[in-house]
Amino acid sequence: MKRVTIHDVAKEAGVSVTTVSRVLNDRGYISTEMKEKVLKAIKELNYIPNEMARSFFSNQSKFIALIVPTTENPFFGELTFRIEKALAKFGYHLFICNSLNDPENEEKYLRLLNEKRVDGIIVGSHNVDISEYKNYENQIVSIERKLTENIPMIQSDDYNGGVLATRELISQGCSNILCVIGDKNVETPANDRSLGYISEMEKNNLKPRFIEIPFQIGYEEKYKIIKDTFQTKFNFDGVFAGDDVNAKLFMNVAKEMNYDIPEDIKIVGFDGTQTMRSLVPELSTVVQPIEQLANEAVKILLDLLQGKKVKKESTLPVELYLSRTTNRIKN
Amino acid sequence: MKRVTIHDVAKEAGVSVTTVSRVLNDRGYISTEMKEKVLKAIKELNYIPNEMARSFFSNQSKFIALIVPTTENPFFGELTFRIEKALAKFGYHLFICNSLNDPENEEKYLRLLNEKRVDGIIVGSHNVDISEYKNYENQIVSIERKLTENIPMIQSDDYNGGVLATRELISQGCSNILCVIGDKNVETPANDRSLGYISEMEKNNLKPRFIEIPFQIGYEEKYKIIKDTFQTKFNFDGVFAGDDVNAKLFMNVAKEMNYDIPEDIKIVGFDGTQTMRSLVPELSTVVQPIEQLANEAVKILLDLLQGKKVKKESTLPVELYLSRTTNRIKN
């Protein structure tokens, strides 16, 4: 059976296609009488406009792509969820790209922009090569990632998060505090977390110490690095873990090696997703305002697409959630 | 600046648009010489075909929508990831829909099909009303969800998973085993898990006992139901938790109330995502073949779209992963 088009509707209602289009798009002059006639025909024929044709003509797909390393990760799973919700409010749809931090992959996704398949992109990936991005500055925003001078960035107050986490560990009596950082070569705002850490350590005359766990490697490898850290250089009594996944892995390894948390080691994570908060409620962590990050990113991107002037940088406040891994009793 | 079109390329190369189109689509007769000339012009002008125009003409968007309750949940986060990967291999893109199990929401997404915005849909949602689906039987597959007679379903061997989990608990000495089920009103293959449980219990002359935890409610509410279960009717020594999230919540509440796992209570989960396996390695669980589920769903859907005959039901094997919550030492 053939698809019902606007022409069929026009014929059924005994009017011109222009009139139907006018009704559909609420344009020009239309009497209520005429409107009803058209709407009745639409209902009768069960007509549904072909959005692809509309998109083609208007040169707007109403699609936004989100590039994340992987939705497997709770933070990005939740971010994806929030962004999809936020976009839906404006009639946009979300199109998901798991980059796996593969530059080639990411480049492929950028091409979608040129192909006119998406109107804009939200980048939440941790990739290295950014020269490509320069060509798309007016249709991209990034979350927690500095791309180019002109691409708007929405981030949490990572620096303050680092300060809060470190202060908490110190106030609970830690003096040998390890800070987990991601890939040193990648300049992400997440690195500000360690700057906050450093500042707070130095303020207390403590020596900052780091361990590198690249974000993009698998759980197994992360586990190994952490295990190795325990085995070869254990002499820390506090860990600022960079994110909740690392924090939990630290907790697991500690338990495995019969260290008591929080007695021997205290831990603070970062992210504070619903999932982690509910499944690992004993973990003290710095809570990112994921929902606000999503809303803000969407708002700024849509403004950008409309040619409006937008803020180049938005920093949203974080909150410290205290629990048993830093000796705060919960329940 | 104006967009480079196929006409510009034709002019630049000194050929007709038809020739350019022939080169692009590898159709008709083309000499290598001519081909090179065209390709050179394409490169020089940095021409990128407008995919929206192509889609419009060919009536194929190359988009597939995935409807899930929420990507927040580790299982669906991982499923999303796998499906996106699988689709990418065939040049399809994934478009994400978080239904939140809201029927209205789900209906809205189905409309996308009619609007020609997506070519097909993979349903992984737990919704109730399914009458709508009848209109789309040749462009939908479902994962772990019986929709209509004709919509192909891909599922794990849930029944066997229930058997394996229950058998494990019994073999570890449990006799009062609680089984968590989702919404009783929703008929999902996940319910087969409890059938496997029942069968194995009866085989051992044990009395099946259930507790209902709807899938779609929040973590907090689930926590409350579980806490309530412990407080009002504690006399179980084993839990088949239905999924890993519930399993972990049971573990948390048990700890909170000073029950020892696995001494006092043994627990088996369901799903076995990478994330849960890595973050909660002590949890014994039934591992779903998520990657295969994704691959199979994609394969069947694409076959369906091509009008091929496809299997109406595919059942993939599960595996039992044994760990400390059922007294199996790990590490």
Place this chain on the structure above:
DNA sequence: TTTCATATGTCAACCGGATGACATAAATTT
């Protein structure tokens, strides 16, 4: 009476590529 906002319709052009029909050659086969 003249102007004007309102109401309706027709027609053609356009968005960017895909494609079938048809014409014309040159190169190969038969």
Place this chain on the structure above:
DNA sequence: AAATTTATGTCATCCGGTTGACATATGAAA
């Protein structure tokens, strides 16, 4: 020499809407 295959081009049409231009009525306001 005739038939066939290969190579290239032009032209018009289509996909399904949107839109601007323009014509023609009203009834109301100036």
